[in-house]
Every structure is written in C-alpha cells, then in structure tokens.
Amino acid sequence: MSPEDRKYTQEHEWIKVEDVATKTAVAGITDFAQDQLGDIVYFELPKVGENVTHLVKMGEVESVKAVSDLFSPITGEVSEINEKLLDHPELVNQDPFGEGWLIKVTMNDVAEAEGLMSAQDYDAYTAGL
Amino acid sequence: MTTDSLQTALFDTHVSLGGRMVPFGGWDMPVQYPEGILAEVKAVRTATGVFDVSHMGRLYLSGPKATEFLDWVLTGSASTLRVGRARYCMICNEKGGVIDDTIFYRLSEDRYLLIPNAGNRPAVVAWFQRWIDEKFSPGCIMEDVTTSTGLLAFQGPGTPDAMDKLADKPVSEIRPFSWTERAIQGAPVLVGRTGYTGEDGFEMMIQGNDVVKVWTALTDSGAVPCGLGARDVLRLEAALPLHGHEINEETTPIEAGLDRFVRSEGRYLGSDVLQRQQENGVERKLVGFTLPGRSAPRAGYSLLHQGEIIGIVTSGSYSPTLDTSIGMGYVLERHAEPGTPLDLDIRGRTAQVTLTELPFYSRPRRS
Numbered sequence: 001m002s003p004e005d006r007k008y009t010q011e012h013e014w015i016k017v018e019d020v021a022t023k024t025a026v027a028g029i030t031d032f033a034q035d036q037l038g039d040i041v042y043f044e045l046p047k048v049g050e051n052v053t054h055l056v057k058m059g060e061v062e063s064v065k066a067v068s069d070l071f072s073p074i075t076g077e078v079s080e081i082n083e084k085l086l087d088h089p090e091l092v093n094q095d096p097f098g099e100g101w102l103i104k105v106t107m108n109d110v111a112e113a114e115g116l117m118s119a120q121d122y123d124a125y126t127a128g129l
Numbered sequence: 130m131t132t133d134s135l136q137t138a139l140f141d142t143h144v145s146l147g148g149r150m151v152p153f154g155g156w157d158m159p160v161q162y163p164e165g166i167l168a169e170v171k172a173v174r175t176a177t178g179v180f181d182v183s184h185m186g187r188l189y190l191s192g193p194k195a196t197e198f199l200d201w202v203l204t205g206s207a208s209t210l211r212v213g214r215a216r217y218c219m220i221c222n223e224k225g226g227v228i229d230d231t232i233f234y235r236l237s238e239d240r241y242l243l244i245p246n247a248g249n250r251p252a253v254v255a256w257f258q259r260w261i262d263e264k265f266s267p268g269c270i271m272e273d274v275t276t277s278t279g280l281l282a283f284q285g286p287g288t289p290d291a292m293d294k295l296a297d298k299p300v301s302e303i304r305p306f307s308w309t310e311r312a313i314q315g316a317p318v319l320v321g322r323t324g325y326t327g328e329d330g331f332e333m334m335i336q337g338n339d340v341v342k343v344w345t346a347l348t349d350s351g352a353v354p355c356g357l358g359a360r361d362v363l364r365l366e367a368a369l370p371l372h373g374h375e376i377n378e379e380t381t382p383i384e385a386g387l388d389r390f391v392r393s394e395g396r397y398l399g400s401d402v403l404q405r406q407q408e409n410g411v412e413r414k415l416v417g418f419t420l421p422g423r424s425a426p427r428a429g430y431s432l433l434h435q436g437e438i439i440g441i442v443t444s445g446s447y448s449p450t451l452d453t454s455i456g457m458g459y460v461l462e463r464h465a466e467p468g469t470p471l472d473l474d475i476r477g478r479t480a481q482v483t484l485t486e487l488p489f490y491s492r493p494r495r496s
Contacts, residue, residue: 038161038165038166039165039166039167041423041425042422042425042447044424060476062423062424062425062447064167064358064362064446064447064449065166065358065361067425067476089423093165
C-alpha cells in the first residue's frame with residue numbers, strides 16, 4: 001500500500017506537499033519503481049535552482065541492469081536535492097517514501113499536485129501492470 | 130513473461146523464491162531474486178551461489194568420427210583433449226565469425242558433451258547437422274538432450290568444501306576444466322570444474338527429474354540463488370565474453386583477444402581467416418576500460434579519441450566487487466594499448482575512461 005499523504009504519477013514518481021503557503025513539496029520514486037529497477041547505483045538529478053516541468057524528464061536513474069529516465073511529477077523550481085543519494089543511492093531501494101526522497105521543489109501551482117493520482121488509484125494502476 | 134518460452138525444471142522453484150522471471154534466449158529465467166543483484170554477486174565472490182543454467186544447450190556428439198568432426202567445427206582441438214577433461218573454444222563460420230562459444234567435455238574416446246548458449250542452440254544444431262551430413266556421416270551422431278536434463282552452476286570460493294560434503298565422494302580433487310561423475314542425494318551428476326563467474330566452482334549436468342532435488346541440496350547448504358543479472362556482472366568483472374555482445378558472427382576470436390582458444394595450425398572452419406589474423410594482426414581489438422563512479426557504460430555507447438569516434442561499447446556495468454564502473458568494447462587497434470585515455474559518450478555527457486588490462490577481477494590465489 002502506497003502512503004496516502006501524497007500523490008502519484010503514471011511514471012511512478014510521488015509528490016508530497018509539505019507547506020501550501022510556501023508551495024514547497026518533496027518528490028521521489030515509488031516502492032513499485034525501486035522494486036522494478038532493482039539495485040540502484042547512480043542518480044543524475046537536476047540542480048538546485050533548475051526549473052522542472054510536470055511529466056518532463058528531470059534526470060536519470062541507473063540500476064545495475066539499466067538506465068531509466070526520471071520525470072518530474074510537478075512544475076516548479078528545485079530548492080534542494082537529496083545529497084545523500086550521491087554516496088548512498090541504495091537509500092531509495094531501502095526507503096523510497098522516506099530517506100530516499102529525490103528533490104524538494106517550490107511549486108508554481110499547488111493545484112497541479114492535487115490533480116495527480118491518489119494512493120488508492122496508483123496502487124490499482126500498478127496492480128494492472 | 131511470454132507464453133512460447135521454454136521453462137526449466139526449476140521454474141516453479143524460481144517463482145516461489147520470488148525470482149523475477151524474464152524471457153532470455155527462448156526461456157523464462159530469473160534475472161534476480163528479492164535480495165538483489167549486488168547481494169548475489171557478493172555471495173559468489175565471498176561464499177557460494179547457485180545458478181539455474183538449464184537454458185544452456187546440452188548436445189552429445191558420438192561415434193568413430195566425432196573427434197574428427199569436432200576438430201573441423203571448433204577452433205579448439207578435440208583430438209588432443211584427454212578423456213576426463215573439458216575445453217573452452219569457439220564455433221566459427223568460414224569467415225572466422227563466431228557462431229557461438231562453448232565448453233565441451235570428452236566423456237570417452239568417441240563421445241563428447243558440448244554446451245552451446247541458450248539462444249544459439251538452434252543455430253549450432255543446424256550448423257553441426259549440416260557439416261555432419263556433408264562430411265562426417267555415417268560415423269558421427271548428434272543428440273540434443275537439453276530439455277530432458279538440467280544444468281546448475283555452483284560458484285564461489287566455498288564450493289570445493291561444500292561439494293565434498295554434499296557428494297557421495299570427494300569432488301575438490303578434480304582440477305579446473307576436468308569432470309567426474311558423482312551422486313548428490315542419490316541423484317547422478319556429471320560435475321565439471323568450470324564456470325562463468327571468474328570464481329572457483331562447478332557446473333553439474335543432472336537428469337531432468339533430479340534437478341530440483343540437487344538445487345535444494347545446494348541451497349540448503351547455504352548457497353544463495355543467483356539470477357542472470359548477477360551472472361552478467363560476474364562474467365563482466367572476469368572479462369569473459371558474452372555472445373551477442375563481445376562476440377558474434379561479425380567478429381572473430383582474434384579481434385576479441387581469444388587467440389589462446391584458437392588453433393594456429395591445422396585446417397578447420399574459419400582457420401584461413403583466423404590464422405591469417407594471428408599472423409598479420411587485426412584492425413580493431415576488444416579492450417576493457419574503467420571510469421570512476423557508478424554511472425555505467427552501456428552497450429552501444431561510443432568511444433572517442435579527440436572528438437573522433439574510434440570504438441563502441443559492447444558491455445558495461447557498475448562493478449560492486451571493484452566499486453567502479455567497468456566496460457568492454459571494440460576500438461581501432463592503434464588506440465587499444467592499456468593506459469590510453471579515451472572519451473565515452475554517456476547519452477550526450479562525456480566521461481574520460483582509461484583502458485586497462487583484462488580481466489578487471491582475478492580471484493585471489495588460495496593455497
């Protein structure tokens with residue numbers, strides 16, 4: 001069961017709004033995604049200050065076996081990246097919804113996040129894959 | 130998974146262990162188990178791991194002309210191989226291109242077991258049958274027992290001790306590239322001291338209905354089930370070629386640095402080209418390279434020298450054993466010297482790589 005305190009995309013990213021007033025949110029990839037990828041060894045993440053766009057490529061993730069694109073769940077400006085992942089990308093395998101977050105974003109529009117899939121819808125979606 | 134793929138006798142076992150099944154070479158095989166590729170690699174490098182490699186082919190070649198036939202279709206010699214021994218070499222076409230690489234075991238004076246790759250088995254069987262019909266019939270018979278038998282690879286520094294405990298008689302006395310017959314849990318096994326991981330280890334051919342029993346005995350002894358993902362990382366660390374990547378019908382064993390598995394004398398399929406290349410050299414060579422960090426080179430990436438493309442990557446991975454990224458590929462011969470710095474195009478990003486001696490990893494010598 002994916003956590004219900006956040007929203008999901010079909011590209012298997014999650015976004016959690018932390019503060020509506022300052023439009024801050026944190027984003028990552030789902031447990032389903034990390035399980036499909038297998039052992040993650042490397043992340044190429046956007047830089048702080050860079051703009052990211054909803055469902056547009058924002059970086060790459062490499063597992064032992066393959067390279068996959070990362071798509072931003074939201075439109076906004078990157079305010080922080082998870083520096084721990086540079087040395088410990090396996091944190092995303094171990095705790096994709098917590099310690100393994102990828103980026104923090106200042107959102108252009110909070111409503112964009114509200115329009116994404118709920119945990120229940122996302123779980124139904126992955127069950128059908 | 131696809132419905133037209135073959136399944137090994139261990140299919141249900143893999144699924145119940147949580148193995149992620151993928152189509153490979155015409156078979157449904159586990160790419161990894163829940164612990165993951167890195168843990169599986171570590172088990173093989175430090176303890177014991179077991180792979181179901183039943184997807185690989187098993188062909189018997191027998192008859193008074195079997196030796197003569199193999200001397201014709203293989204780059205390695207059958208006639209000089211003693212009964213009880215095994216040999217690695219290539220099956221080449223007339224142009225010296227590699228149809229497959231293989232290990233073959235001399236079972237008796239006139240009988241051999243030959244192991245082709247899973248996906249190449251149909252091509253090898255057709256190629257062999259063509260030459261048997263053309264030159265060696267009657268007197269050489271091929272029998273494909275792939276679907277009625279199984280093959281397990283038991284790999285890692287702990288395997289000699291484990292085999293001695295599991296088998297009815299000691300196994301660790303046999304030397305690398307030798308084979309013997311033993312029983313495990315009452316099941317007869319043909320055991321060769323061979324493998325595809327760069328570690329000490331054994332490969333075992335077992336009758337189909339006994340495969341699960343032997344697998345279970347190995348995993349009960351502590352062997353970690355390992356999938357295709359770990360197998361690929363392990364073979365790459367040991368710089369062992371994979372057909373379809375480092376070798377194929379358009380590359381020769383000489384270009385791939387496999388000269389020592391190619392007879393420099395005698396006539397056989399491909400010998401004209403191969404022996405000429407041994408004499409005169411080749412225009413491109415297989416090399417290994419490392420790059421710092423974990424972002425891996427992947428097959429198809431370009432290798433450049435001063436902005437000019439001079440090579441292509443055939444395989445690459447993050448190496449957990451060496452904690453760096455490694456790759457192999459073909460480059461023009463004048464750029465093939467170890468120590469040469471080259472650029473690698475990683476999806477538009479350039480990284481400097483350094484050519485290195487192969488293999489990347491050699492197992493520590495044990496007394």
